[in-house]
Amino acid sequence: MADTKDHGIALPALVALVISSAIGAGIFDLPATLAQGATPGAAILAWVITGFGILMLALSLNNLVLNKPELTGVSDYARAGFGDFAGFISGWGYWLSAWLGNVAFATMLMSALGYFFPALKSGNSVPAIVLASLVSWALTLLVTRGIESAAAINTIVTITKLVPIFAFVVVAILSLKAGVFTAHFWQNMSTNVGGKLVFSSATGTGIADQIKNCVMAMMWVFVGIEGATMMAARAKKKSDAGKATIIGLISLLIIYMVVSILPYGYLSLQELQHVQHPALLYLFESMTGPIGGAFISIGLIISILGAWLSWTMLPVEATSLMAEQGLLPKWFGVLNKYRAPQHSLLLTQVLIQIFLITLLFTDEAYNFAYSLCTAAIVVCYVLVGAYQLKLGLQLKKLSVILPGLIAVVFEVTAIVFSGMQYLWLCTILYVLGFMLYVRARREVQQAISKTELMMMGVVIVLALGAIVALATGNLKI
Numbered sequence: 001m002a003d004t005k006d007h008g009i010a011l012p013a014l015v016a017l018v019i020s021s022a023i024g025a026g027i028f029d030l031p032a033t034l035a036q037g038a039t040p041g042a043a044i045l046a047w048v049i050t051g052f053g054i055l056m057l058a059l060s061l062n063n064l065v066l067n068k069p070e071l072t073g074v075s076d077y078a079r080a081g082f083g084d085f086a087g088f089i090s091g092w093g094y095w096l097s098a099w100l101g102n103v104a105f106a107t108m109l110m111s112a113l114g115y116f117f118p119a120l121k122s123g124n125s126v127p128a129i130v131l132a133s134l135v136s137w138a139l140t141l142l143v144t145r146g147i148e149s150a151a152a153i154n155t156i157v158t159i160t161k162l163v164p165i166f167a168f169v170v171v172a173i174l175s176l177k178a179g180v181f182t183a184h185f186w187q188n189m190s191t192n193v194g195g196k197l198v199f200s201s202a203t204g205t206g207i208a209d210q211i212k213n214c215v216m217a218m219m220w221v222f223v224g225i226e227g228a229t230m231m232a233a234r235a236k237k238k239s240d241a242g243k244a245t246i247i248g249l250i251s252l253l254i255i256y257m258v259v260s261i262l263p264y265g266y267l268s269l270q271e272l273q274h275v276q277h278p279a280l281l282y283l284f285e286s287m288t289g290p291i292g293g294a295f296i297s298i299g300l301i302i303s304i305l306g307a308w309l310s311w312t313m314l315p316v317e318a319t320s321l322m323a324e325q326g327l328l329p330k331w332f333g334v335l336n337k338y339r340a341p342q343h344s345l346l347l348t349q350v351l352i353q354i355f356l357i358t359l360l361f362t363d364e365a366y367n368f369a370y371s372l373c374t375a376a377i378v379v380c381y382v383l384v385g386a387y388q389l390k391l392g393l394q395l396k397k398l399s400v401i402l403p404g405l406i407a408v409v410f411e412v413t414a415i416v417f418s419g420m421q422y423l424w425l426c427t428i429l430y431v432l433g434f435m436l437y438v439r440a441r442r443e444v445q446q447a448i449s450k451t452e453l454m455m456m457g458v459v460i461v462l463a464l465g466a467i468v469a470l471a472t473g474n475l476k477i
């Protein structure tokens with residue numbers, strides 16, 4: 001295979017792709033999300049750890065893309081490495097994650113609109129849920145009518161989301177009150193490292209707990225990186241793909257760190273914890289005035305709508321592929337006259353609708369939705385890392401083994417310590433998947449193996465446990 005393609009994507013464009021595909025809604029609330037659980041010192045440490053873990057995942061994906069070009073989509077790696085059932089587990093997780101993330105987008109979009117229309121502010125008031133549902137149905141309808149995201153639209157969306165973020169960074173630097181930042185930062189670092197208390201009772205926990213509090217949010221903002229690294233296969237030069245992944249990820253890490261850490265130098269921790277959502281918007285408003293707030297809010301609205309549209313198309317691509325592979329019933333793959341998988345789109349939208357309604361009953365709608373999204377995608381990420389690890393062991397090559405191994409260890413540790421309850425909730429949605437899987441296997445006349453049955457059994461028991469825990473109030477959402 002030639003190393004250079006004539007029509008491939010050049011390095012700068014690839015880097016931009018990696019960056020813009022991960023930035024959706026998360027960044028716009030990062031300062032408050034992190035301040036709720038950590039002091040700046042702990043947050044920086046958490047960024048370094050998460051950044052490294054995700055980098056290993058990205059490197060694994062990159063290696064797989066280049067060496068297994070015949071495989072498409074994240075779930076294909078799981079299937080190639082560990083069989084059909086693993087492929088199903090990964091694909092279903094990816095699909096769940098995609099639409100659960102859209103629920104988070106919905107709440108964030110409403111909060112952003114709340115800047116202009118206060119009734120929507122909380123993100124999960126009745127008017128907000130009604131409007132979010134309408135937007136969601138509209139996007140689904142557009143995709144059902146065969147709309148494809150045009151390159152021109154993507155460029156506009158990328159610029160409109162990056163400009164406000166950079167404006168925020170510049171203004172935040174100018175607004176830094178050196179005293180606030182340095183005092184808090186070092187004070188926390190030293191007291192934390194000493195294993196004792198931090199300056200605020202609100203985060204009166206040790207450094208390990210503070211890191212734990214950040215990890216889900218930090219992983220959430222990196223979701224989407226897998227799509228961009230897959231695009232790397234279309235690079236002009238093969239070697240550019242790896243470079244783009246690394247440069248893109250490090251740039252992203254820097255942007256996230258700067259955006260989330262600077263505000264610690266503008267407001268005290270207590271104030272930061274109580275900033276309205278989306279935090280970036282209200283921080284910018286307080287730094288520059290109401291026009292500044294409107295500016296960020298419009299950037300945010302466009303960013304979310306753009307990301308939401310692509311995340312409406314992505315999950316049904318996954319289910320179509322699964323239908324083709326006999327992992328889901330053929331019903332999922334049926335295309336309408338616009339070549340869109342309409343059944344799958346409709347089912348996804350109905351589930352989003354149900355979830356949007358349940359948000360009325362949670363206090364932390366946004367946190368709840370993004371944590372579920374992150375937990376679900378961790379399932380796919382672990383399987384990607386595991387496949388990379390398996391290939392590395394076969395090749396006996398440390399440079400292949402290490403990224404896979406570290407990615408697996410990072411993802412598993414992160415979810416065990418930070419998001420177990422969300423993963424547990426996801427098992428309920430897996431039960432729905434199993435019913436479809438069993439049907440699909442019958443369609444392609446494949447028997448379900450004993451191991452598969454056993455694994456399903458375990459998940460079903462866990463799911464029942466989750467339902468009981470929810471009903472008895474032992475599992476809080």
Ligand SMILES: NC(=[NH2+])NCCC[C@H](N)C(=O)O
Nearest residue numbers: 024025026098101102221311
């Ligand atoms: N709908 C989704 N599944 N979105 C996942 C991407 C989230 C993105 N990283 C963000 O920060 O907003």
